[in-house]
Amino acid sequence: MKRAQRAAGAVVGSAVGDALGAPFEFGPEGAFSARFPVPGAGGEMCGGGGWDPGEATDDTQMAVLVAESLLERGELDLPDIFTRFQRWAAADPKDIGLQTEDVLTNGMPWDLAAAVHFQVNLRAAGNGALMRASTSAVHFAAAGREATMDAARRIAALTHGDRAAWEGTAIFHDLIRVTFEDSDPLTALPDILAHVHPDHRDRYATVLSPDWHPDRATEFNGAVWPCLGSAVWALRTTAGFEDAVRAAIDLGGDTDTVAAVTGGLAGAYYGLDAVPARWSEPLHVPLPGFDGRVLRLADLLHLADRLLQEGS
């Protein structure tokens, strides 16, 4: 499969998962299938809970902010990404993670804000950095394993002081890179885990192992470990993009983010053509703080293509 198919699949697939999952956030297990029992029947991009049909949430909004910084700056400019995040957070987005909001508004400089938040709160292993990683994963895929995992860690560290969040995001980046090589990301997991920081390797090995099930999670899936584990489980236990995303939303809890991470992985794995048009066509991504801009599907496709072409 062409890399352009996989790049577009990762970016659009993640946005689709985000928008599909948003109305079910904090709902019970099985709510999606209860409402839409027949896969492929349509009507799933329904909106609700304050979201319009096809409206992407903070996950995709922040992924777009990262993408636009990478493309406009031509390099990984961490202070620039942080400034864009702050501008967005100040414009009162409909949704923003608790940790992320605190870090972006605590008045500390970009290279201290997340670390200080972690020192004070001792909890910063949310999935809020993992959720926005589809665009940077595409951009850095060609740079190789070390470089893409390093970039993932540094972007995650802008808002999350706990290395657990960095390592989960780094694993996601490398899973996307592996699909771009036409290799099986699930087969590559042991190799990828060998490049995870030793202090965090065992915990990720547990949630990424073939016999792990989301029922075995020891935290709410708003935490980075079960979120990534659930996304990989959804990819492993289904046979297509649509079923993977359905399985992710049916887990309940932080449905938009678990489905965004799942959609990014499954989109890269199966390619853009596997993303149902009835899900991708209504997509729109508002960017609070950025002159009322709203990205549509064509804009996301253009972004994905540029991230691939101008990637490192």
Ligand SMILES: [Mg+2]
């Ligand atoms: Mg969200």
